Amino acid sequence: MEARRFPMASRSRSRRRSRRAPPEQTANPSLEPRADGEAHAQAAADGDSLFDDPVQGAPAQEPAPGGPAPTSDWTARTTRTIVVLAVTEIAGKLSMLVIIVGAARLLGVADFGVFAYALAVGLLAAVIPLWGYDIVVVQRGSAEPGRLRGLLADLLVTRTALVFVVLAVLAASAGSLGLSGPPDSRAGLAAFIIAAAAVLDTYTEAYRSAAAAIQRQSIIAVVHLVQRLLTAAAALTALLLHTGLLGLAVAYLAGTLVGPLAGALLVRHQGIGPRWREVSVASLVRLNRGTWVLGVASILAMALFRLDILLIAWLVGDRAVGVYAAAYRLLETALFVCFAVARTVFPLMAADAEPRRVQRHLERGWSVLAAIFLPYMTLLCFRGHDLLLLFYGEPFAGAGTDILRWLAAAPLLFSLSYVISMAMVAAGPTPRLLIASAVALVVNVSLNLLLIPRYGAIAAAFTTPVTYLAEAVAGLWLGRRRMGRPRLVWTLLPALVASGVAAGPLLAPLPLAPALLAAAAVYLPSLLLVARFVDPEQIQVLRHTLTPWRTG
Known part of the structure; x- marks a missing residue:
């Protein structure tokens, strides 16, 4: 029943058949391993990794002549990917922690509460353009690497349309959403900019999904790291210059935009840039087919992640949001x-x-x-x-x-x-x-x-x-x-x-x-x-x- 309702569910059987095919029938020259030794998309299809063990009944694999067993090789490669992602994510998270700590110490509890609240609203709003599309691109791009560039183009077109809608709603309802003050106040403008930065960062996730589909997550992890470091530097400069909440918001937006720009350049350099000529009404419909489950689930998941801050702001106040957000950030x-x-x-x-x-x-x-x-x-x-x-x-x-x-x-x-x-x-x-x-x-x-x-x-x-x-x-x-x-x-x-x-x-x-x-x-x-x-x-x-x- 599930396979009929969601066509992607039926692909696991065809993927298993293709995996048993000889290598020359499934090879894709554009996805061969690069000099850095990272695995390409076929690594995922092989099913051998740090997290995989032979399953009874699975086809046996012979070790390469004069080299280690394939399982050991994929184990090392997969672990290397985890460590690269972890190291870059640590540095990125520490950079964000620097922003949070600096804002908490230099803005005060109340203004920091506004910053945390606006960021929560932005991240919640960003779920609309995300809508589970990235998971779909990873799924379909991993199974059919030849379609990845077209899938990325479809994703970017769809995401751009949704980003414009979300930003328009945020701009029109900033005051009523409780982003602090009337819509024309400095605090309200700062809150809108912070929320908009979170929404625009969804473009970075689009490029991340394309890289993940071919097992090259580390290239976008580096982009994420550079983005966070530059954002932290700009935000700290704004705070030390005593530009207040509005200055912090502008600096946060400027640093965030580095991610989408650098991500676009890197995926094109890797040969998986968007292929715009493949975008059509039919391809956009195919991208959206079945995503309503992922989209609604993503909204619910982000609501679970951010709704507590919103409820504290509505029921208690900005100071309570500031204290809770500081603890939550750890x-x-x-x-x-x-x-x-x-x-x-x-x-x-x-x-x-x-x-x-x-x-x-x-x-x-x-x-x-x-x-x-x-x-x-x-x-x-x-x-x-x-x-x-x-x-x-x-x-x-x-x-x-x-x-x-x-x-x-x-x-x-x-x-x-x-x-x-x-x-x-x-x-x-x-x-x-x-x-x-x-x-x-x-x-x-x-x-x-x-x-x-x-x-x-x-x-x-x-x-x-x-x-x-x-x-x-x-x-x-x-x-x-x-x-x-x-x-x-x-x-x-x-x-x-x-x-x-x-x-x-x-x-x-x-x-x-x-x-x-x-x-x-x-x-x-x-x-x-x-x-x-x-x-x-x-x-x-x-x-x-x-x-x-x-x-x-």
Whole structure:
């Protein structure tokens, strides 16, 4: 039934047939590996990676003469991609954190609340031009690389039309949306510019999806890094020159525009630039076919991610938004790990959406995410006040410590729900993803409306991880036919035990830096020891992660 409703779901069978064809029948010269050694689109089709293990009944692969086995080669390459994405995302997230910290310290709590609120509105509005098209381009471009340039052109044309509509709505309703002040005020103009920057950044995501389809995510990761660094430099300059909220907004917009411009140049240099002559009414219709599920699900997902800030602003005020956003940023900054892993794993899922392989990719990705987010949750719980004091100062640390403790589990549960959602759509769009997102949204809105008027921002902090847990449970149940029954709790066990051991130094009466070093020193050996008995494959994942450029 799903295959008939969503044609993309039926392609996994044809992809499996094409994968058994001889190499000369499937090779594409334009997608051969470059000198940098990154995998091309066929890597995803082969199904061999850090997150893949031989499945019973799968065709055996012979090692190349005089060289390592293909599985080992693809393991190293896939791990290298994850590490490159992670490194660039770390630098990019740290640059954004610099902007947030600078704005919090130099603008004050109230103006920083306006900045955070406007950014949340912009990111929520950006879901309209995104609409799940990027996932479709990755799916179809990975399966049929020859169509990628035409798909990118269709995506850019569609996105441009939607961006104009969204910007017009934001400009017309800035005041009524509560972006601070009347539409002609400086604060209202600044808020509109900040929101517009978030919407225009969707063009960068279009180029990212094209690169992901051919397993060359790192080229756009570099663009993202340069964009964030330039944005941080411009924003800090504006803040230090005391240009206020409006100056910060203009600098933020100028830095953001670097991403789409550089992305367009790089994809053209890689030979996957948009082929405009292939755009037609029929091709645009094909691009949109079945995307309503992904689009609505994306709106629901972003609403879950940003609605708490909007509700706090409406029900409590700008100062509460400022404190909550400061604590929330410490969580959001760490989510680059989730996105880096998901961007690497999803093309592999999409290239071979057989449930056992999707389950294997999901488990391997979850093991990486748990090994990072469980100790991070421990750190936020026990040393959250020290972190807030370090980054934002006493006005935020005093009011934000309890908020941060309630939010501590959110990155772990968000990453779980995110990779589950990727597994659900690996074989094509499904309305079950929409149902899972709707369940989570009902939980989120109901709890927030019930608790925020009485308990303030702490209620939103409590609701956030509960919401992601509800979404993950719903996704597992609704997507069980597409991903099997992944062993999520068993995969979590090594990181859980190791995080418990690392909690000892964090609870000790030590300054923050020595406590962090001591916790890290006991965490890794504990993780390896438990994984050796519980899940030895996690040791292989860690070994390749620590030596990503090792080819053997």
